[in-house]
Amino acid sequence: METSGFRYLDGQLHCDGMPVSEIADEYGTPLFLYSKETLLRRLAAFREAFSDHDPLICFSVKSLANISILRMMAGAGCGFDIVSGGELYRVLQAGGQPSKTVFAGVGKSRPEIEFALRHNVHMFNVESESEMRLIRRVADELGCRADVAIRVNPDVDAQTHEKTTTGKKENKFGIDIGSARRLAIETKEFSSVVLRGLHVHLGSPIYDTTPYERGLAKIAEFRGQLAEEGIEIDTVNLGGGYCMSYTGEQVPGPASYAEAMAPGLNEMGTDLILEPGRHVAAPAGVFIVRTLHRKTTGDGKTFVIADGAMNDLLRPALYGAFHRIWPAYSSDGMPEVVRPDDDNPGGGDTEKVDIVGPVCESSDCMAKDRAIPRVNEGDLLAIFDTGAYGYTMSSNYNGRPRAAEVLVGANGPVLIARRETYNDLVVREELTAI
Numbered sequence: 001m002e003t004s005g006f007r008y009l010d011g012q013l014h015c016d017g018m019p020v021s022e023i024a025d026e027y028g029t030p031l032f033l034y035s036k037e038t039l040l041r042r043l044a045a046f047r048e049a050f051s052d053h054d055p056l057i058c059f060s061v062k063s064l065a066n067i068s069i070l071r072m073m074a075g076a077g078c079g080f081d082i083v084s085g086g087e088l089y090r091v092l093q094a095g096g097q098p099s100k101t102v103f104a105g106v107g108k109s110r111p112e113i114e115f116a117l118r119h120n121v122h123m124f125n126v127e128s129e130s131e132m133r134l135i136r137r138v139a140d141e142l143g144c145r146a147d148v149a150i151r152v153n154p155d156v157d158a159q160t161h162e163k164t165t166t167g168k169k170e171n172k173f174g175i176d177i178g179s180a181r182r183l184a185i186e187t188k189e190f191s192s193v194v195l196r197g198l199h200v201h202l203g204s205p206i207y208d209t210t211p212y213e214r215g216l217a218k219i220a221e222f223r224g225q226l227a228e229e230g231i232e233i234d235t236v237n238l239g240g241g242y243c244m245s246y247t248g249e250q251v252p253g254p255a256s257y258a259e260a261m262a263p264g265l266n267e268m269g270t271d272l273i274l275e276p277g278r279h280v281a282a283p284a285g286v287f288i289v290r291t292l293h294r295k296t297t298g299d300g301k302t303f304v305i306a307d308g309a310m311n312d313l314l315r316p317a318l319y320g321a322f323h324r325i326w327p328a329y330s331s332d333g334m335p336e337v338v339r340p341d342d343d344n345p346g347g348g349d350t351e352k353v354d355i356v357g358p359v360c361e362s363s364d365c366m367a368k369d370r371a372i373p374r375v376n377e378g379d380l381l382a383i384f385d386t387g388a389y390g391y392t393m394s395s396n397y398n399g400r401p402r403a404a405e406v407l408v409g410a411n412g413p414v415l416i417a418r419r420e421t422y423n424d425l426v427v428r429e430e431l432t433a434i
């Protein structure tokens, strides 16, 4: 946890110096808790690693979208990577600059394109010929110009989870290079759409720098082919996917990615856009839950039933994702490294349990056969590295109000999203007799 603001001091988990138990007592559980210091430090380290190329860093809104956090990221110089009109609305509410915002996604609708054009987003990352035609039509109607990048599908295997791989030819994302070339040539004829960029996003998280090098090589070659057609590409966007460590083991940091990409980037000399989300945000957040019940079956299997569930944190159910989980009170703290198959991490007294939530699905299991120190009813558990793709993926399934979000800054904790109420669950619905 050396790059995280979450530390055990005197046997208690703290967030930027504040005992997590005090924050949980004040704001209740389940609770997403973020460390401002960690977010800003990881962003700064990422920027520093790529400083030779002076990139526009477009923080990926889908990873962590609270408007207070987006405001903070904008204040730190970030632009944004968005994939919907709703995410653009968030950026605007947060005071982010559309002129630093790039719009990806395979299914942009006409109203979303119009919304983005009216706000002058920096670039659309176009993912199909049909989308390019629609952007052109809407730009013509509005009498404005759309700057676009083609999102290339380079058919590069990012060696990550099947459900989070996006750069292989069987994935729905981007346009294969042959089709992209035809589309680029066609686009030259229209003045309302200007092709300025090439975009690639291979998947997430990517634990190796090689896929980036291969993606970049394909982009560089393609850019050369376009130059021969008289099409000048001045911006390359290498997307997100930069890893962080869910187990606490060493993984490549931003400097490794920057070093691997430097030769390709130097050769092209274009403007650079990067879209990190997880790398910056995941270790800056912890999901705090309270143990409601313990139950041991006749076979001796123990379930720890927490008040947080798959509706709050979907990743384990959706991807079988691993998160370190440890009691908020632990006299020896948490071992630095906890692997999925560890029988007794840290070597202290532990018991193997399934950590589950109240949702009526067997997949509502945040950890299976996990060795942790014993927790009793009422004890707090911390689910680490949940700052990215935690709250943003949450839902109201099983009639469960969404959790609260709290950000700890220099002046202590601040509520940045209140816990939903039962009324929030029905407020948009009409009670009609039909």
Ligand SMILES: Cc1ncc(COP(=O)(O)O)c(C=O)c1O
Pocket (backbone or CB within 6 Å): 060, 062, 063, 081, 104, 105, 201, 203, 204, 205, 239, 240, 241, 242, 275, 276, 277, 278, 279, 388
């Ligand atoms: C186009 C695009 N850019 C950036 C990201 C952010 O990825 P990560 O959070 O892994 O950095 C994603 C994630 O899905 C994406 O689809």
